[in-house]
Each structure stands twice: as C-alpha cells, then as structure tokens.
Amino acid sequence: MNTPSPGRRPVFGWWLGLAGLVVAGLLVAWFVRRPPTAVVVAPEVREVVDLVVVSGRLRAIREAAVGAEIGGAIEEALVREGDRVTAGQELARLSMLDYDSQREQARAARATSAADVEVAALAVAQARRDLARVAELARGGVTTSAELETVGNLAARLAAAENAARARLAENDAALAVLERQLAKRSVRAPFAGIVTRRSVEPGQSVVPGTALFLVAEMSAVEIYAETDENNVQRLRVGQPATVIAPAYRDQPFPAKLDQIGPRVEWDRGVIGLRLTPAQPPAFLLPNMTVDVNIEVGRYPQALTLPAAAVLRARDGNYVMLVEGDRFTRRAVKVIGENPAHVALEGLTAGDRVARDATKVTADARHRMTAATP
Numbered sequence: 001m002n003t004p005s006p007g008r009r010p011v012f013g014w015w016l017g018l019a020g021l022v023v024a025g026l027l028v029a030w031f032v033r034r035p036p037t038a039v040v041v042a043p044e045v046r047e048v049v050d051l052v053v054v055s056g057r058l059r060a061i062r063e064a065a066v067g068a069e070i071g072g073a074i075e076e077a078l079v080r081e082g083d084r085v086t087a088g089q090e091l092a093r094l095s096m097l098d099y100d101s102q103r104e105q106a107r108a109a110r111a112t113s114a115a116d117v118e119v120a121a122l123a124v125a126q127a128r129r130d131l132a133r134v135a136e137l138a139r140g141g142v143t144t145s146a147e148l149e150t151v152g153n154l155a156a157r158l159a160a161a162e163n164a165a166r167a168r169l170a171e172n173d174a175a176l177a178v179l180e181r182q183l184a185k186r187s188v189r190a191p192f193a194g195i196v197t198r199r200s201v202e203p204g205q206s207v208v209p210g211t212a213l214f215l216v217a218e219m220s221a222v223e224i225y226a227e228t229d230e231n232n233v234q235r236l237r238v239g240q241p242a243t244v245i246a247p248a249y250r251d252q253p254f255p256a257k258l259d260q261i262g263p264r265v266e267w268d269r270g271v272i273g274l275r276l277t278p279a280q281p282p283a284f285l286l287p288n289m290t291v292d293v294n295i296e297v298g299r300y301p302q303a304l305t306l307p308a309a310a311v312l313r314a315r316d317g318n319y320v321m322l323v324e325g326d327r328f329t330r331r332a333v334k335v336i337g338e339n340p341a342h343v344a345l346e347g348l349t350a351g352d353r354v355a356r357d358a359t360k361v362t363a364d365a366r367h368r369m370t371a372a373t374p
Contacts, residue, residue: 038367039356040323043304048344050298050337052235054274056226056244058289060217062192068094069185071208074201079214081199085190091214092201094186110176113169120162127155194218197287217287222278224256226293227271235297236261242276242295246284255279258295298337303344311335311343312358320348321355326366328355 072094079091134151137143198215201207224244228236240258260275276293278285311333312319322331331354333347348354355361356372 035326035366035368036361037370038328038361039372040353040369041307041310041356041372042353043306043345043348043350045302045350046305046342048300048303048305048337048342049296049339050235050300050344051339052228052232052295052297053340054226054228054293054295056224056274056276056291056293058222058224058285058287058291060194060219060287061221061223062194062218063197063287064191064216065212066091066188066191066214066216067209067211068092068188068207068213069209070094070182072186072206074203074205074207075186077199077201077203079196079199081196083196085194085196085216087190087192089190090187091190091196092188094188094207107176110169110172113165113172116165117162117169120158120165124155124158124162127151127158131155188213190214190216192216192218193220195287219281219285219287222281222285223259224276224278224291224293226274226276227266227269228274230265230270230272233261233265233272236274236295237297240295240297242293244276244278245292245294246289247292248289249282249284252282252284254282256293294339300337300344303337304346304348304350305342305344306348306354307356308338308341308343309357309359310354311345318345319358320345321358321361321363322348323353323355323369326369328361328363328365328367330363 074092075095076093077091078093079085079089085091131148131151134143134148138145138148194216196214197217199213201213207213236258238258238261242256242258243253244256245253256276256278258274259277260273262272265272274295276295306320310320312321312330317332318335319330320333321328331347331352333345335343335345337344353369361367
C-alpha cells in the first residue's frame with residue numbers, strides 16, 4: 001500500500017481554503033452589486049378632500065378680570081379654578097364688620113324716624129280736626145278769633161314738626177341705602193356665566209379696589225386661533241368648513257367654520273393667523289385647549305391619486321419617480337389637492353407605476369421592482 005507523502009496534505013488544504021475565499025468573495029460581490037428593491041404603486045381613482053391642516057388654540061371671545069369694588073380682607077373665596085359659574089354668582093366675600101354694625105345703627109335710627117313720623121302725622125291730623133271745629137264755632141260767634149288763631153298756630157307747628165320728622169326719615173333712608181350698597185359690594189360676583197380660569201386670592205388676604213381676583217371666561221361663545229404658512233393663503237376662503245379634533249377627545253370631533261384670515265402676515269415667521277368659530281361647542285372644551293383643525297379647501301370625487309410619500313416636493317415643482325424598465329425617471333406632476341394620506345394630481349395615467357416612497361429610490365439606477373401589498 002502506498003502511503004501519501006506528508007508534504008502533500010498542507011498543499012491540498014491551502015487550495016481548499018483559497019477556493020472558499022474565492023466563493024465568499026463572489027457571493028459578497030453579487031450581494032453588493034445586486035440592485036436594491038423598490039416598492040412601486042399605480043395611481044388609483046378615489047375621492048380626495050383637500051385639507052389645510054393646522055394646530056390651534058381654543059379661546060373665549062369674552063373674558064373678564066373680576067375684582068372687588070371696595071378694599072378689605074377676604075372672608076371667603078367660594079370658587080376654585082376650573083369651576084363653572086352662573087351670571088351673578090358670588091365668587092368671594094369681604095369681611096365688613098364695621099359696616100354691619102353701622103347698618104344696624106342706621107336701621108334703628110330709621111325705625112325711630114318712622115315712628116316719629118307716624119306720631120307727628122297723627123298729631124297733625126288731630127290739630128287739623130280741632131282747627132276745623134274751632135273755625136266753625138268762630139263763624140257762629142261761639143268762640144273768639146284769638147282762640148281760633150291759637151289753634152291755627154298749633155296746627156302749623158305740628159305740621160312743621162311732621163315735615164321735619166319726614167325729612168329725618170328720608171335722611172336715614174338715604175344713609176341706610178348707602179350702607180346697603182356698600183355691603184352689597186362686599187360680594188365679588190361673576191359678570192356672566194363661564195369658567196373660572198384663574199383665582200388670585202385666598203381667605204384672609206387684604207385686597208384693594210380694582211385688583212383682579214378672578215378671571216372668568218365665557219365658554220358659550222368661543223373661537224379657535226390657528227396659524228398657517230402664508231403659502232396656503234391662496235387656498236383659503238372665509239366660510240370654508242373645518243373639522244376640529246381635541247387630542248384629549250379624538251373620538252368626538254366637531255365642526256367649525258373659517259371666519260377670518262389675517263389680517264396681516266407675520267413676516268419674520270412667514271405665517272398668517274386664522275380664526276374659526278365652532279358651530280356647537282361641546283361641553284368638554286376648556287380655555288386654551290390645543291386642537292387640531294382640518295380646513296376643507298377642496299373636494300375631488302374622481303381624482304387620480306398616489307400616496308403622499310410618492311410625491312417629491314421641490315422648489316421647481318412636484319415630481320414622482322416613474323418606472324421605466326428596471327430604472328426610475330423623474331416625472332413632473334401637478335398637485336391639485338391633498339390630505340395627510342393621499343395626493344390628487346395630474347400628469348399620470350392609470351397604467352403608470354411609480355415608487356411608493358420617492359425618497360428611497362435613485363433616478364437612472366437599476367432597481368428590483370416589487371408591487372405594493374394592497
């Protein structure tokens with residue numbers, strides 16, 4: 001039997017390793033040079049609602065800072081931030097012990113004056129009856145003119161006393177009314193129904209007249225303020241419908257209407273302000289709540305559409321990456337409407353195929369084409 005030479009085994013192993021390296025290199029080269037895969041789609045006919053999508057903030061059309069008309073210490077703060085209040089509802093009460101005692105004194109003085117008026121009125125009535133009786137007797141010669149004069153003077157003095165009593169009663173009424181008005185001012189009340197959005201006072205705190213203690217927003221009349229790029233101005237018109245969605249209540253969208261555009265562009269940011277009015281504000285709305293607004297600027301029932309990612313936006317126009325064999329070429333298209341998902345356009349036919357994501361392919365480079373899953 002022939003035994004292999006010990007020197008041949010290393011040579012064979014070396015050739016085997018070299019062959020493995022060659023195969024691995026060929027596989028790497030094949031993978032490197034393999035064209036990338038591109039997902040392609042064909043235009044579809046569908047309805048497209050052209051939207052301008054903006055974020056906005058809900059704000060009350062009427063908002064009032066409410067304060068005390070007089071100075072003093074807060075006895076009670078009756079509402080908190082977030083509370084809903086009615087028109088005239090008491091929000092806080094000032095401590096006015098001095099006024100309370102003064103009012104009781106004024107009421108007592110008024111009661112005394114009223115009693116004096118009643119007594120004086122009775123005395124005047126009796127004096128007038130006596131004067132009439134003496135005058136009748138004087139005409140019959142039964143009494144003298146001196147006695148008639150005496151009775152008449154008494155009646156005049158009593159009438160003057162009654163007038164003085166009535167004057168004191170009027171003064172006491174006026175003083176009591178002043179105190180009542182001052183005491184009424186101890187109550188800080190809501191000017192209209194709404195929500196307390198700020199409370200700046202606590203019990204025991206001293207306040208001066210005119211200091212804002214509460215901020216009340218009327219939520220029955222609200223508006224939405226939003227900003228959009230000035231390039232959208234040509235697409236917007238007053239009266240266009242919109243759908244508003246509060247992120248916290250996404251399942252409860254509500255309608256609104258575009259009421260105002262501008263009036264001026266914020267040139268440093270390139271935006272313009274928009275004001276929208278909800279048709280029927282839902283009860284969950286709160287001041288300064290952030291909302292998403294979809295303004296309908298156009299509707300295309302039978303439009304040729306592509307996914308939004310299939311359209312390239314450039315300064316010189318809009319493009320798609322059109323399939324030609326195993327390569328892509330840029331094709332200019334005209335966008336006539338869009339929403340977050342789809343773009344309605346002109347410049348293609350229903351049989352064309354384009355890259356589903358135009359940013360992931362390269363023009364004039366070979367690609368392996370695969371159709372998008374419906």
